Amino acid sequence: xxxxxxxxxxxxxxxxxxxxxxxxxxxxxxxxxxxxxxxxxxxxxxxxxxxxxxxxxxxxxxxxxxxxxxxxxxxxxxxxxxxxxxxxxxxxxxxxxx
Numbered sequence: 001x002x003x004x005x006x007x008x009x010x011x012x013x014x015x016x017x018x019x020x021x022x023x024x025x026x027x028x029x030x031x032x033x034x035x036x037x038x039x040x041x042x043x044x045x046x047x048x049x050x051x052x053x054x055x056x057x058x059x060x061x062x063x064x065x066x067x068x069x070x071x072x073x074x075x076x077x078x079x080x081x082x083x084x085x086x087x088x089x090x091x092x093x094x095x096x097x098x
Contacts, residue, residue, distance in 0.1 A: 005035040 006013050007020040008028045014020055018027045081088040 003035050003038070005031050007031070 004013055004015055005027060007023065007025055008031055009025040010020060010023040012020055012022040014022075019025065020027075076091040076093060079090045079092070081090070
């Protein structure tokens with residue numbers, strides 16, 4: 001046998017021969033049949049090449065000016081409740097100042 005086969009005992013991949021090069025076990029009928037069938041089956045076609053990725057955006061985060069009217073986080077009262085596995089954050093609108 002001149003093709004690659006896998007030993008049923010130690011799972012070493014052997015290049016030909018009737019005995020495993022690692023453990024000395026003989027080639028089993030199952031390994032012989034699998035090797036013979038593998039030789040008849042055409043190899044799978046190669047997948048099409050992946051197109052190259054686009055250039056990443058080169059700008060720093062948090063450097064753009066933020067309109068104060070679009071920033072709602074100053075008007076929210078945050079409550080943190082520690083729980084097993086994480087914390088629960090709840091945000092409620094603040095009461096208007098009198």
